[in-house]
Amino acid sequence: MDILPHTANDVRRPRRTPVHAKLVEALRDMIVTGEIAGGAKIPERALCERFGVSRTPLREALKALAAEGLVELLPNRGARVAALTARDVIETLAIVGNLEALAGELACKRLSEAELQEIRSLHHQMLAHHARRDRLAYFRANQAIHQAIVQASGNAVLAQVYAALSGRIRRARYAANLNAARWDEAVDEHEAILAALAARDGPRLAALLRSHLANKSYALAGEPAHAND
C-alpha cells in the first residue's frame, strides 16, 4: 500500500528498525525481567523459532548484549545470561552511586524549573505507590526519578553509562526493597534528595545519593542476590 515508487512522497518514512536491534531490545527485556533466569543457557534455535527469525540476527544481538555485559559467551558452547553474584551487584552499586552523585552535582548547576517540577511529580507518584504498597509501580517511579536526575546532569555520556550499568543490576535493585523497613527508609531518603535538589545544593545532593545507593547495597548484602520474582 505504500509502495508508490519514487514519485509520491519524498518524505523518508521512518525506516523500520533492523531485526537485530529489535532482538537486542527483546532479549534485554527478557533478561532484565528475569524471564530468562540469571545463569541460564540461551538456546539459539528455540529463540529463533520463537521470534520467527534466522540465527544470523539473533547471534548479532547476542554479541551486542555480551558487549553490554548482560550475556556471557562460551566459545563453541553457546551463550548464557550473565549470572549476577552478590559481589557484582555490590560493586556495581558502588559505581552507580558514584555516578549518581556526580550527576546530582552537575544537575544542581543547571536544573530548570520544568525539570524540577517533573521530578517532583514523579516523586509524588512514587509516594502514592508506596502508600498503596504497589511495589512494581513504586519501583518504576523510583527508577524514573533517578534516571531524570541523571538526565538533568546534561552529560549524555553519563546518562548512557548509567543506563547500561543500571540495567545490569535492575533485578537486584528491585529486590532491595523487598524488606518493608528498608522500603520506608528509602522513601525518607528520597524526601531528602528532592529537598536538596530543589535547593540546588549539589554537595548535599551528592552525599545523599551516594549514601542512598550505599544503603541499597547494605540491604542486599544480607539477602541472596536473586531473591526476586
Added chain:
Amino acid sequence: MDILPHTANDVRRPRRTPVHAKLVEALRDMIVTGEIAGGAKIPERALCERFGVSRTPLREALKALAAEGLVELLPNRGARVAALTARDVIETLAIVGNLEALAGELACKRLSEAELQEIRSLHHQMLAHHARRDRLAYFRANQAIHQAIVQASGNAVLAQVYAALSGRIRRARYAANLNAARWDEAVDEHEAILAALAARDGPRLAALLRSHLANKSYALAGEPAHAND
C-alpha cells in the same frame, strides 16, 4: 591449509578464540590508534578481504563495538567510527575522573605494599620517559599507572567500566599532553598522586585524581579533539 581431519591430535588445544572476537580486538585497535579515522565509514567488504573472513563474523564484531559505543550503526547504510566531539571527550573525562576518584579511595583501603611498589616503579619509568620527552612511552606508563590504581580498588566492575570508557577517549587523552607546559604540570600532579597513595590518604587521592582529570579536560577544551598522531 590446516585441515588435518579429526584423527590427528586429541589434546584439547587451548580453544582458539573465535574469529568474531579477534575481529573485535583488531577493529578496536584500528579505531583507538586512529588507523580508521573518527567519523570514517567502515566498509564491510574491504575489511573482510583484508582479514580474510566472511561478512558474518565481521558484522557480529561491529554490533559488539556499537554496543561499546566505539561504532555507530546506520541502518541500511553501514557502520562508521563514532566521531568524538570535544563535548563527548569532556563529558567522558568528567566520568572517568569520578571513577578514578572512587577507585583511589577504595584502593587506599586495601593497597598492598607490592601493588604500591609496582605503581612506584611505573611512576619512575614515567618520569624517565618525561625527561627524555618520549611522548608515546610516557603515555603508556601514565595509562598503566591509572589502570593500576583502578585495579587496586579491587572492584572488578569498576575496572571494566573504566577500561571501556578510557578506551573510547584514548586518542584525545594522548593529545592532551601535546602542550609542553601542561605536560610538566601533569607530571607534578602525578607526584602528588603517588604521595597520597603511599600515605593511603583516600580523600586526598580522590581529590587529586579528580582535578588531574579535570585539568586534562581544560587542556583539551581549547584544542581540536583530533589533534593527534
Added chain:
DNA sequence: AACATCAAAAATGCATGCACTTTTTTGCTT
C-alpha cells in the same frame, strides 16, 4: 553397576546466496 569408548545427534561458527535499499551512473529533457 560403574566406567570408558565410540558413534549419533545436536549445536555452534562461519561462508555463501538472495532480496531489498541506498548510491552512483547514465541518458534524456529543458
Added chain:
DNA sequence: AAGCAAAAAAGTGCATGCATTTTTGATGTT
C-alpha cells in the same frame, strides 16, 4: 550545460548451508 529520472552498480540485511565442535546416548569392558 544544468537538472532530473530511470537504470545499473554497490552495499546492507537476513536466511540458509556446510564444516566443526560439543553433547548425548549406546555399547562393551572390568
